[in-house]
Amino acid sequence: MKKIEHLGIAVKDLEESNALFARLLGTPHYKTEEVASEGVKTSFFKSGPNKVELLEATHPDSPIAKFIEKKGEGIHHIAFEVEDIRAEIARLKAEGFTVLNEEPKMGADNKWVAFLHPKTTNGVLIELCQNRE
Protein backbone atom coordinates (compact mmCIF):
# COMPACT_ATOMS: atom_id res chain seq x y z
CA MET A 1 0.00 0.00 0.00
CA LYS A 2 1.56 3.30 -1.09
CA LYS A 3 -0.62 5.86 0.71
CA ILE A 4 -4.20 6.74 1.58
CA GLU A 5 -5.66 7.70 -1.82
CA HIS A 6 -8.95 9.11 -0.51
CA LEU A 7 -11.50 9.04 2.29
CA GLY A 8 -14.98 8.16 1.06
CA ILE A 9 -17.86 9.93 2.80
CA ALA A 10 -21.51 8.88 2.25
CA VAL A 11 -23.85 11.85 1.91
CA LYS A 12 -27.59 12.21 1.25
CA ASP A 13 -27.37 15.31 -0.94
CA LEU A 14 -24.19 15.86 -2.95
CA GLU A 15 -24.92 19.48 -3.80
CA GLU A 16 -25.58 20.40 -0.20
CA SER A 17 -22.45 18.53 0.97
CA ASN A 18 -20.33 20.07 -1.80
CA ALA A 19 -21.18 23.49 -0.37
CA LEU A 20 -20.51 22.33 3.20
CA PHE A 21 -17.11 20.78 2.36
CA ALA A 22 -16.14 23.81 0.28
CA ARG A 23 -16.72 25.95 3.39
CA LEU A 24 -14.96 23.39 5.60
CA LEU A 25 -11.87 22.91 3.38
CA GLY A 26 -11.80 26.45 1.99
CA THR A 27 -11.78 25.15 -1.57
CA PRO A 28 -14.46 23.94 -4.01
CA HIS A 29 -14.64 20.37 -5.33
CA TYR A 30 -12.42 19.84 -8.40
CA LYS A 31 -14.65 17.36 -10.16
CA THR A 32 -17.90 15.41 -10.01
CA GLU A 33 -18.30 12.02 -11.64
CA GLU A 34 -21.10 9.45 -11.80
CA VAL A 35 -20.08 5.79 -11.58
CA ALA A 36 -23.26 4.07 -12.76
CA SER A 37 -21.84 0.60 -12.08
CA GLU A 38 -21.55 1.50 -8.40
CA GLY A 39 -24.82 3.43 -8.21
CA VAL A 40 -23.02 6.56 -7.05
CA LYS A 41 -22.47 10.20 -7.93
CA THR A 42 -19.15 11.43 -6.54
CA SER A 43 -17.37 14.72 -6.03
CA PHE A 44 -13.70 15.16 -5.14
CA PHE A 45 -11.89 17.71 -2.98
CA LYS A 46 -8.15 18.21 -2.50
CA SER A 47 -6.93 19.20 0.94
CA GLY A 48 -3.15 19.55 0.75
CA PRO A 49 -1.88 16.10 -0.36
CA ASN A 50 -5.16 14.46 0.73
CA LYS A 51 -8.31 13.72 -1.20
CA VAL A 52 -11.92 13.54 0.00
CA GLU A 53 -14.59 11.76 -2.03
CA LEU A 54 -18.24 12.54 -1.34
CA LEU A 55 -20.69 9.89 -2.53
CA GLU A 56 -24.44 10.13 -3.11
CA ALA A 57 -26.54 7.11 -4.08
CA THR A 58 -28.13 7.22 -7.53
CA HIS A 59 -30.62 4.44 -6.75
CA PRO A 60 -32.04 2.70 -3.66
CA ASP A 61 -29.94 -0.48 -4.19
CA SER A 62 -26.69 1.51 -4.22
CA PRO A 63 -24.21 0.50 -1.47
CA ILE A 64 -24.34 4.14 -0.37
CA ALA A 65 -28.15 4.08 -0.01
CA LYS A 66 -27.95 0.89 2.09
CA PHE A 67 -25.13 2.33 4.18
CA ILE A 68 -26.98 5.58 4.93
CA GLU A 69 -30.19 3.68 5.68
CA LYS A 70 -28.31 1.58 8.23
CA LYS A 71 -25.69 3.99 9.65
CA GLY A 72 -26.58 7.47 8.43
CA GLU A 73 -24.16 9.84 6.67
CA GLY A 74 -20.47 9.54 7.49
CA ILE A 75 -17.16 7.95 6.62
CA HIS A 76 -17.92 5.09 4.23
CA HIS A 77 -14.46 3.77 3.23
CA ILE A 78 -10.74 4.34 3.21
CA ALA A 79 -9.06 3.97 -0.18
CA PHE A 80 -5.39 3.06 -0.48
CA GLU A 81 -3.28 3.61 -3.58
CA VAL A 82 -1.48 0.45 -4.75
CA GLU A 83 1.19 -0.04 -7.41
CA ASP A 84 -0.22 -3.27 -8.85
CA ILE A 85 -3.85 -3.97 -7.89
CA ARG A 86 -3.85 -7.54 -9.17
CA ALA A 87 -0.76 -8.41 -7.14
CA GLU A 88 -2.27 -6.68 -4.09
CA ILE A 89 -5.54 -8.61 -4.49
CA ALA A 90 -3.59 -11.89 -4.60
CA ARG A 91 -1.49 -10.89 -1.57
CA LEU A 92 -4.52 -9.84 0.50
CA LYS A 93 -6.46 -13.01 -0.42
CA ALA A 94 -3.45 -15.06 0.73
CA GLU A 95 -3.47 -13.03 3.95
CA GLY A 96 -7.07 -14.12 4.53
CA PHE A 97 -8.93 -10.91 3.66
CA THR A 98 -12.19 -11.19 1.72
CA VAL A 99 -11.85 -9.43 -1.64
CA LEU A 100 -15.29 -8.41 -2.90
CA ASN A 101 -14.29 -8.20 -6.58
CA GLU A 102 -11.27 -10.27 -7.60
CA GLU A 103 -11.35 -8.63 -11.03
CA PRO A 104 -10.42 -4.94 -10.72
CA LYS A 105 -13.31 -2.67 -11.79
CA MET A 106 -13.43 0.87 -13.14
CA GLY A 107 -13.62 3.41 -10.35
CA ALA A 108 -13.90 7.19 -10.34
CA ASP A 109 -11.05 9.64 -10.95
CA ASN A 110 -9.36 7.35 -13.46
CA LYS A 111 -8.67 4.37 -11.18
CA TRP A 112 -8.94 0.60 -11.20
CA VAL A 113 -10.53 -0.37 -7.88
CA ALA A 114 -11.27 -3.36 -5.66
CA PHE A 115 -12.87 -3.60 -2.21
CA LEU A 116 -12.25 -5.74 0.90
CA HIS A 117 -15.20 -6.85 2.99
CA PRO A 118 -15.38 -4.82 6.22
CA LYS A 119 -16.08 -8.01 8.16
CA THR A 120 -12.41 -8.95 7.53
CA THR A 121 -10.91 -5.48 8.14
CA ASN A 122 -12.07 -4.54 11.64
CA GLY A 123 -15.34 -3.10 10.34
CA VAL A 124 -13.75 -0.63 7.90
CA LEU A 125 -14.57 -0.92 4.19
CA ILE A 126 -11.22 -0.78 2.37
CA GLU A 127 -10.83 0.20 -1.28
CA LEU A 128 -7.70 -0.45 -3.36
CA CYS A 129 -6.95 2.02 -6.16
CA GLN A 130 -4.47 1.78 -9.03
CA ASN A 131 -4.07 4.66 -11.49
CA ARG A 132 -5.45 3.75 -14.94
CA GLU A 133 -2.72 4.78 -17.38
Ligand SMILES: CC[C@H](C(=O)O)C(=O)SCCNC(=O)CCNC(=O)[C@H](O)C(C)(C)COP(=O)(O)OP(=O)(O)OC[C@H]1O[C@@H](n2cnc3c(N)ncnc32)[C@H](O)[C@@H]1OP(=O)(O)O
Ligand atom coordinates in the same frame (compact mmCIF):
# COMPACT_ATOMS: atom_id res chain seq x y z
C1 LIG B 1 -15.95 2.96 -7.43
C2 LIG B 1 -16.39 4.37 -7.34
C3 LIG B 1 -15.85 5.06 -6.10
C4 LIG B 1 -14.32 5.17 -6.19
O1 LIG B 1 -13.68 5.58 -5.22
O2 LIG B 1 -13.82 4.95 -7.32
C5 LIG B 1 -16.25 4.38 -4.83
O3 LIG B 1 -15.59 4.42 -3.80
S1 LIG B 1 -17.74 3.54 -4.93
C6 LIG B 1 -18.15 3.15 -3.23
C7 LIG B 1 -19.43 2.35 -3.24
N1 LIG B 1 -19.16 0.97 -3.62
C8 LIG B 1 -18.91 0.05 -2.67
O4 LIG B 1 -18.97 0.30 -1.48
C9 LIG B 1 -18.57 -1.34 -3.18
C10 LIG B 1 -18.16 -2.26 -2.05
N2 LIG B 1 -19.23 -2.40 -1.08
C11 LIG B 1 -20.03 -3.54 -1.09
O5 LIG B 1 -19.84 -4.46 -1.88
C12 LIG B 1 -21.15 -3.59 -0.07
O6 LIG B 1 -21.45 -2.27 0.35
C13 LIG B 1 -20.78 -4.45 1.21
C14 LIG B 1 -20.49 -5.89 0.76
C15 LIG B 1 -19.60 -3.87 1.95
C16 LIG B 1 -21.98 -4.45 2.12
O7 LIG B 1 -23.09 -4.81 1.33
P1 LIG B 1 -24.32 -5.65 1.92
O8 LIG B 1 -25.34 -5.78 0.83
O9 LIG B 1 -23.80 -6.86 2.58
O10 LIG B 1 -24.91 -4.61 2.96
P2 LIG B 1 -25.24 -4.83 4.47
O11 LIG B 1 -25.83 -3.55 4.94
O12 LIG B 1 -26.00 -6.11 4.64
O13 LIG B 1 -23.78 -4.95 5.13
C17 LIG B 1 -23.26 -6.16 5.60
C18 LIG B 1 -22.44 -5.80 6.82
O14 LIG B 1 -21.36 -4.92 6.43
C19 LIG B 1 -21.49 -3.68 7.13
N3 LIG B 1 -21.12 -2.61 6.22
C20 LIG B 1 -21.71 -2.31 5.04
N4 LIG B 1 -21.09 -1.26 4.46
C21 LIG B 1 -20.11 -0.90 5.31
C22 LIG B 1 -19.10 0.12 5.30
N5 LIG B 1 -19.01 0.98 4.27
N6 LIG B 1 -18.23 0.22 6.34
C23 LIG B 1 -18.33 -0.66 7.39
N7 LIG B 1 -19.24 -1.67 7.48
C24 LIG B 1 -20.12 -1.76 6.44
C25 LIG B 1 -22.94 -3.57 7.55
O15 LIG B 1 -23.06 -2.75 8.68
C26 LIG B 1 -23.25 -5.02 7.85
O16 LIG B 1 -22.72 -5.36 9.11
P3 LIG B 1 -23.70 -5.92 10.24
O17 LIG B 1 -22.82 -6.11 11.42
O18 LIG B 1 -24.27 -7.20 9.65
O19 LIG B 1 -24.75 -4.85 10.39
Ligand SMILES: [Co+2]
Ligand atom coordinates in the same frame (compact mmCIF):
# COMPACT_ATOMS: atom_id res chain seq x y z
CO1 LIG C 1 -13.82 5.47 -3.20
